[in-house]
Amino acid sequence: MxxxxxxxxxxxxxxxxxxxxxxxxxxxxxxxxxxxxxxxxxAPLDDEQQLIAQTRKLIELRPQAVVITTAYGLRRWVETSEAAGVGDELLAVLGQAQLYVRGAKAHGAVKALGLEPAAVAADGRSASMLQLLEGKIDGATVALQLHADSDHGLPQSLRELGARRVLAVEPYRWQxxxxxxxxxxxxxxxxxxxxxxxxxxxxxxxxxxxxxxxxxxxxxxxxxxxxxxxxxxxxxxxxxxxxxxxxxxxxxxxxxxxxxxxxxxxxxxxxxGTLQVQTIHGQVQLRGRTLTVQDEDCELTPGQAELVRALIEAGGSVLSREELGAALPEASSKHALDMTLSRLRKALPQPEIIATVIKRGYRLNV
Incomplete structure (x- = not known):
C-alpha cells in the first residue's frame, strides 16, 4: 500500500x-x-430597490466618512449601483470621503477601486475599527456598509462616537x-x-x-x-x-x-490525528475512523473508533468496562457497550487484536 x-x-x-x-x-x-x-x-436580492434607495440617499448627503466592513459587500454594492446607473456617482462620493476599512480583504477591494483608505483595522475586528474612529467623526454624517445581519449594533456605536447621522447600506443579507x-x-x-x-x-x-x-x-x-x-x-x-x-x-x-x-x-x-501501535497481528493504525491492520483497511462507526482510540492510547494496559463505556460518543448502557464491542470485533480483520481480561476488562493484544 x-x-x-x-x-x-x-x-x-x-x-x-x-x-x-x-x-x-x-x-x-x-x-x-x-x-x-x-x-x-x-439571501437573493429579489428587490434591489432598497439598496439603490440607500445609495441615492448617500449620494445626496455626501457623508464625510464611510465605513467599509467586507470586500464582498463593497463589490456587490458597486456592481448593483453600476447596473442602476449610479455607479460613477457612488465612486465619486467614496473618493471624497474618509474611508475606514475593516480587514485586509476589504482593504484590497477598496484599493482595487482606486481608492485610498484613511485607516484600516488590520485584524478585521469591529472593536478595532471603532477605536480608529474615536475623535474622527464627531458631528459627521457617516455611511456604514453593513456585514449582512451581524453588524446591526454598529450604527448605535457610531452615534456614541459622535456621529450626527448614520446611513446604513445593506448590500446583502444572510438567509x-x-x-x-x-x-x-x-x-x-x-x-x-x-x-x-x-x-x-x-x-x-x-x-x-x-x-x-x-x-x-x-x-x-x-x-x-x-x-x-x-x-x-x-x-x-x-x-x-x-x-x-x-x-x-x-x-x-x-x-x-x-x-x-x-x-x-x-x-x-x-x-x-493518527494513532498507531504494534500488536501480535502487526501494526494497527487509526486515522479518523479508518482502521488499518497490516495494510488492510476497515471503516468504523464513531463508537467503534472511540473504543479503538481508547485501547491504542492505553498502550496494552487493561481498560475496565466503565473506562471503555466512558469513551463512547454518548453516555450509554452496558448493553450498548457490549453491542459496540461485538460489532467492532466482527469488523476487524483480526478479531483477536482485542483481548478480554476476565473480570478486569479489555486490552489490545500487543
Whole structure:
C-alpha cells in the first residue's frame, strides 16, 4: 500500500456557503470524506430597490466618512449601483470621503477601486475599527456598509462616537437555514463526534450553529464535543472569537486566509490525528475512523473508533468496562457497550487484536 493521502480516513464538515466548492475540493483531494452543510446562505436580492434607495440617499448627503466592513459587500454594492446607473456617482462620493476599512480583504477591494483608505483595522475586528474612529467623526454624517445581519449594533456605536447621522447600506443579507433537516444532522453529527473536524469561515456561521443546537436542546453536548473531540478550524480571529468565548480552542492560522486554514487543519490532523501501535497481528493504525491492520483497511462507526482510540492510547494496559463505556460518543448502557464491542470485533480483520481480561476488562493484544 502506498503512502496514504494526509486526510485519508478523516470526516470533515464544511459549513460555509460562499467558496465552499473550493474548500471541499481541497479536502477531498487530500483524501477526506466531506459533508457540506451551509449554516447560512446569502439571501437573493429579489428587490434591489432598497439598496439603490440607500445609495441615492448617500449620494445626496455626501457623508464625510464611510465605513467599509467586507470586500464582498463593497463589490456587490458597486456592481448593483453600476447596473442602476449610479455607479460613477457612488465612486465619486467614496473618493471624497474618509474611508475606514475593516480587514485586509476589504482593504484590497477598496484599493482595487482606486481608492485610498484613511485607516484600516488590520485584524478585521469591529472593536478595532471603532477605536480608529474615536475623535474622527464627531458631528459627521457617516455611511456604514453593513456585514449582512451581524453588524446591526454598529450604527448605535457610531452615534456614541459622535456621529450626527448614520446611513446604513445593506448590500446583502444572510438567509437563516437553522431549521433545515441537514442542520439537524450536522448538529447531531458534531455532538456524537461523527466528524473529526468542522470548518468555519465566518463568525455568523458559528452563532448560527450554536442557535441551531440550542433550539434542539443539544448546545451543552455540542460545546463539549467541540472542546474535547471535534477540531474546530477557523479562517481567522474574528471567526474564532465566538468559539473562544464558549470555551473552545479552535485552530486559527497566522495568515487569515482560507488556504492557510486548509494547510493548518491538514497538518494538525495528519500529525496529531493518527494513532498507531504494534500488536501480535502487526501494526494497527487509526486515522479518523479508518482502521488499518497490516495494510488492510476497515471503516468504523464513531463508537467503534472511540473504543479503538481508547485501547491504542492505553498502550496494552487493561481498560475496565466503565473506562471503555466512558469513551463512547454518548453516555450509554452496558448493553450498548457490549453491542459496540461485538460489532467492532466482527469488523476487524483480526478479531483477536482485542483481548478480554476476565473480570478486569479489555486490552489490545500487543
Amino acid at each position: 502506498g503512502t496514504p493521502k494526509p486526510l485519508a480516513g478523516f470526516r470533515l464538515a464544511v459549513t460555509s456557503d460562499r467558496r465552499s466548492a473550493e474548500l471541499i475540493e481541497a479536502f477531498e483531494r487530500r483524501g477526506a470524506e466531506v459533508t457540506h452543510t451551509p449554516l447560512l446562505q446569502l 437563516d437555514t437553522s431549521s433545515d433537516s441537514g442542520i439537524s444532522a450536522l448538529v447531531e453529527g458534531l455532538c456524537t463526534a461523527r466528524f473529526d473536524a468542522v470548518t468555519f469561515t465566518s463568525a455568523p456561521s458559528v452563532h448560527a450553529l450554536f442557535a441551531a443546537a440550542k433550539a434542539r436542546n443539544r448546545l451543552p453536548a455540542l460545546l463539549r464535543s467541540l472542546a474535547d473531540r471535534v477540531v474546530a478550524a477557523t479562517v481567522g480571529p474574528v471567526t474564532a472569537a465566538p468559539l473562544i468565548d464558549a470555551g473552545i480552542s479552535p485552530l486559527v492560522p497566522e495568515r487569515y486566509r482560507m488556504g492557510a486554514m486548509i494547510g493548518q487543519l491538514v497538518e494538525h490532523l495528519d500529525s496529531l
